[in-house]
Amino acid sequence: MQFSPEVLIVLAPLFAAAFAGLFQRFIGDRAAMAVTTASVGLSLALSLPIFADFVWGEGHERTIELFRFIDVAGFTSTWSVRIDALSAIMLVVVNSVSFLVHVYSIGYMAEDPHRARFFSYLSFFTFSMLALVTANDFLQLFFGWEGVGVASYLLIGFWFKKRSANDAAIKAFVVNRVGDFGFALGIMAAFFCYGSIQFDEVFHAAAANPNMMLGVGDIQFKAVETIAFLLFIGAMGKSAQFFLHVWLPDAMEGPTPVSALIHAATMVTAGVFMVCRAGELYHLAPLASGFVTIVGAITALFAATVGLAQNDIKRVVAYSTCSQLGYMFFAAGVGAYNAAMFHLFTHAFFKALLFLGAGSVIHGLHHEQDMRYMGGVRKPMPITWAMMLIGTFALIGFGLPIEGFKIGFAGFYSKDAIIEAAYGSHGIGAQFAFWCGVTAALLTSFYSWRLAFMTFEGKFRPNPHARHDDHDAHAHDDHHAPADGSAPAHESPWIMLAPLFVLAAGAIFAGAVFYPYFLGYKAEEFWGHAIPLEHGHHDFPVWVLWAPVVVTVTGFLLAVIFYLWQPGAPKAMAKGPAHAFLFNKWYFDEFYDFVFVKGARALGDLFWKVGDQKVIDGLGPDGVASSSRFLSRALRRVQTGFVYHYSFLMLIAAIAFGGYALLAGVGGGR
Numbered sequence: 001m002q003f004s005p006e007v008l009i010v011l012a013p014l015f016a017a018a019f020a021g022l023f024q025r026f027i028g029d030r031a032a033m034a035v036t037t038a039s040v041g042l043s044l045a046l047s048l049p050i051f052a053d054f055v056w057g058e059g060h061e062r063t064i065e066l067f068r069f070i071d072v073a074g075f076t077s078t079w080s081v082r083i084d085a086l087s088a089i090m091l092v093v094v095n096s097v098s099f100l101v102h103v104y105s106i107g108y109m110a111e112d113p114h115r116a117r118f119f120s121y122l123s124f125f126t127f128s129m130l131a132l133v134t135a136n137d138f139l140q141l142f143f144g145w146e147g148v149g150v151a152s153y154l155l156i157g158f159w160f161k162k163r164s165a166n167d168a169a170i171k172a173f174v175v176n177r178v179g180d181f182g183f184a185l186g187i188m189a190a191f192f193c194y195g196s197i198q199f200d201e202v203f204h205a206a207a208a209n210p211n212m213m214l215g216v217g218d219i220q221f222k223a224v225e226t227i228a229f230l231l232f233i234g235a236m237g238k239s240a241q242f243f244l245h246v247w248l249p250d251a252m253e254g255p256t257p258v259s260a261l262i263h264a265a266t267m268v269t270a271g272v273f274m275v276c277r278a279g280e281l282y283h284l285a286p287l288a289s290g291f292v293t294i295v296g297a298i299t300a301l302f303a304a305t306v307g308l309a310q311n312d313i314k315r316v317v318a319y320s321t322c323s324q325l326g327y328m329f330f331a332a333g334v335g336a337y338n339a340a341m342f343h344l345f346t347h348a349f350f351k352a353l354l355f356l357g358a359g360s361v362i363h364g365l366h367h368e369q370d371m372r373y374m375g376g377v378r379k380p381m382p383i384t385w386a387m388m389l390i391g392t393f394a395l396i397g398f399g400l401p402i403e404g405f406k407i408g409f410a411g412f413y414s415k416d417a418i419i420e421a422a423y424g425s426h427g428i429g430a431q432f433a434f435w436c437g438v439t440a441a442l443l444t445s446f447y448s449w450r451l452a453f454m455t456f457e458g459k460f461r462p463n464p465h466a467r468h469d470d471h472d473a474h475a476h477d478d479h480h481a482p483a484d485g486s487a488p489a490h491e492s493p494w495i496m497l498a499p500l501f502v503l504a505a506g507a508i509f510a511g512a513v514f515y516p517y518f519l520g521y522k523a524e525e526f527w528g529h530a531i532p533l534e535h536g537h538h539d540f541p542v543w544v545l546w547a548p549v550v551v552t553v554t555g556f557l558l559a560v561i562f563y564l565w566q567p568g569a570p571k572a573m574a575k576g577p578a579h580a581f582l583f584n585k586w587y588f589d590e591f592y593d594f595v596f597v598k599g600a601r602a603l604g605d606l607f608w609k610v611g612d613q614k615v616i617d618g619l620g621p622d623g624v625a626s627s628s629r630f631l632s633r634a635l636r637r638v639q640t641g642f643v644y645h646y647s648f649l650m651l652i653a654a655i656a657f658g659g660y661a662l663l664a665g666v667g668g669g670r
Contacts, residue, residue: 005046006064006081009091010134012039013098014127021120032116036123037102043130044095051092054085055517059528061085063136070139077197080136086530089341090133090273093348094266098126100499104356105257107495108363112255118158122261125151129266133273138187138197141274145183145238148267149176155262156254168250175247179237186230189214193223203280210284228281228288232295235271239325242299246588248322252314256359259314260352268321269344272328276337279531289333290428296329297422297433302586304443308450309574309582312369313358316451320395321351323440327418330433336421337531342518343414349506350394350411356503357388360496361455364489371454373463376486378456383491385456387500392452394507396445396552401545406515413511415441416548417519424538441548445555453563459485 016039020032027035053059061084069077102122109115128151132144149172157169191197193212194205206212206224214223235241240248248268252259262268275282275292282289303322310316324347331340362369364381378385390409397415399408406413419441422434482488491497517526527533562569573579584590617623638649 004064006050006083006134007066009043009046009095010081010127010130012043013123013130015039017120017123017127020116020123024116024120029115033102033106033119036119037099037106039123040095040099040102040126043126044092044099047088047091047095050083051088054088054526054528055514059085059526061528061530065136074195075191075197077137077139079140081134082136082199083134084530085527086273086277086341087133089345091130093269093345094126094129094133096502097266097348097352098122098129098261100352100502101257101261101356104260104359104496104499105255107493108257108359109255114158118155118255121151121154121158122257125155125261125266129270132270137199138190138202141277142183142187145234145270145274146180148270149173149180149238152251152258152262152267155258156251158254158258162253164250165253168247168253171250172247175244176237179234179244181233182230183234183237186227186234189223189227189230193227199277203278206281206284222285222287224281225285225288228278228285229291231278231281232271232275232288232292235274235329236295237271238274239268239271239329240299240322241271241295241325241329242302245299245303245322246585246592249310249315249318249585252312252318256314256355256362259318260355260359268325269328269348272325272332272340272344275329275332276341276531279332279337282332283335283532286428289335291333293330293333293422293427293429293433296326296331296333297429297436298326299323300326300330300433300440301436301443302326304440304447306582306585307447308443309579310447311372313361313371313374313451313455314355314369316371316447317351317354317358320354320444320448323444324351324395324415326440327415327437330429330437331418331421334422334425334427334430334433335532335534336418336425338518338523338527338533339414339417339421341531342514343411343418345514345518346394346410346414346507346510349503349510350391350409353387353391353500353503353507354395356496356500357384357391360384360492360500361388361489363492363496365487366489368463370463371451373461374455374487375458376456376460377489379486380482380489381456381487381491383497384500387497387504388452388456390504390507392448396448396555397441397548398552399511399549401549406512408511410507410509410511413515413519416545419548420538420540420544423540423544438547438551442551442555445552446559449556449559450563453559457564458567460487 013036016036020027020036024032063083064081066079066081069079071077102119105118105122109118112118125148128144128147130144131147132141135141135144153169153173156172157165159165187197190202193214194202196202196205206227210222210224212223213220214226215221237244251262254262282292300323303319303326307316307319307323310319324343328340328343328347331337331343361374361377361381361384364384365374365377368374394409394411397408397411399406399412399416401416415437419434419437422430422437516522524533574583581587613622
């Protein structure tokens with residue numbers, strides 16, 4: 001094995017995770033944090049030149065084979081590090097966000113007694129994601145896919161003494177198993193049809209025989225459609241798309257840095273990366289692509305509606321992530337893979353900024369997360385407020401689509417490109433996705449400004465349910481709230497604020513700087529052979545270009561009316577059924593609990609109490625045992641021990657046998 005820079009990028013976090021986790025007792029927490037943070041920093045430093053080569057250089061695509069992973073009966077997988085534009089983007093995104101989360105966590109987890117274990121999990125998560133994005137075949141991708149699943153389970157349930165954290169970790173693990181089952185079937189189908197799981201070989205074989213059929217008996221489907229559909233089922237679970245989205249908001253039970261790591265650029269974007277990596281397959285599968293488009297559009301709209309009614313600051317940002325992932329998927333569904341990846345790239349900056357900013361607010365307010373008990377935070381936490389404001393502008397995609405002079409925040413360049421791509425596409429569900437995207441943009445603006453106004457503006461609203469004793473710092477501070485109505489909060493330490501500045505720079509400039517390479521005149525040279533690119537130029541109507549701007553401004557004005565001018569209106573609306581429907585997330589959890597949890601329990605009881613106990617045991621061993629007991633009791637009554645009883649039975653038997661002999665003799669004579 002040769003330890004080239006590309007290989008070191010992937011393996012450095014793994015070695016650090018093992019070192020910190022296994023030797024924490026000997027090296028201590030500080031050394032464990034330093035080793036893991038430095039290893040991810042090294043991976044980031046080595047990733048930047050690779051990304052720069054594709055942006056400003058010639059972009060050398062290459063694959064470095066390390067060792068044979070599996071070779072059984074023609075099923076071959078080689079552990080490799082594949083470098084192209086797609087993996088170069090992900091290397092920078094994953095390592096930059098992970099490094100900043102490591103740095104941020106040094107301050108955020110300063111008082112936690114298990115910091116070494118936490119940092120070990122973070123680095124293992126990073127390694128798994130790097131193994132995923134540098135894979136050259138489906139098996140290595142699946143290895144990284146499952147690795148981030150295990151790491152997310154450990155991180156979400158990090159505070160294992162907290163029941164809700166354990167429940168959330170199990171929920172994430174179980175829901176992802178549903179999607180992963182479809183993903184595994186897709187890999188098996190690809191090998192069955194094309195005899196390989198290596199990306200390029202599968203893509204070439206599918207293109208050479210696009211009409212190959214796959215099925216059982218008379219039920220036949222196009223192989224490429226079936227494989228693409230099954231692979232997307234895996235993406236639905238990992239990237240929390242509609243129906244399999246229920247685990248993502250509950251993942252907020254883990255520490256806030258975990259939320260930023262999972263939501264911003266790593267685990268949840270794995271599904272988008274996989275669909276773009278397999279773009280050659282989806283390009284040949286219009287039905288599967290249409291399914292991706294429709295599911296992504298529904299997710300974008302659904303999650304935006306739920307975000308309107310959430311009160312936990314991290315849950316609002318979590319549903320925002322779910323909605324933005326929907327944008328990425330319907331972009332991939334209409335064939336705009338470069339737009340999907342561009343939004344993934346910009347989203348990493350402003351979503352990590354929002355999550356870490358929310359963590360700063362929670363830290364400053366002594367672990368209060370309910371926005372109803374915030375307000376007045378802007379004055380005591382001006383830096384956090386400014387960073388969150390930048391993240392909000394980037395999330396809502398604020399900008400001006402002036403012909404020849406587009407200017408705006410990062411989200412403006414990528415999200416508007418997705419909406420325009422949907423409008424210009426003739427694929428299945430494209431126009432539906434366009435209108436869902438525009439509507440979701442309106443809702444995104446509203447709930448984003450709702451979060452900003454409820455958290456930072458107005459007067460501080462103390463939590464009436466807080467414990468008022470000497471051990472509750474928050475309650476204690478409520479008695480000494482400033483007279484001007486601002487919150488009794490404090491700004492976060494610089495170790496937590498420094499990453500926010502880096503992310504804020506990306507949220508402001510990443511869109512404008514990299515637009516030409518992802519979507520503009522340099523796109524073909526930048527992407528190379530990494531993804532299929534649509535050629536041609538679309539002239540969109542003016543109203544299409546300005547529709548996102550109009551709905552974004554409308555959402556802002558509605559938030560101003562409801563949360564600054566008429567703050568009593570939301571309280572009145574919260575008593576209605578519509579708010580209850582959205583607050584309870586369309587009752588998906590209750591529906592799944594009734595159908596799957598209680599349904600599985602009822603089915604289990606049926607098989608256990610009726611099928612097993614009454615039918616199998618009742619007619620089998622229990623029935624035989626019961627019959628034996630009955631016969632033994634009957635025989636026991638006969639065995640009295642009295643001679644005259646036995647003589648009477650002998651007489652009865654003699655009469656019976658004599659009668660039988662006489663009847664038999666008479667019958668024989670005839």
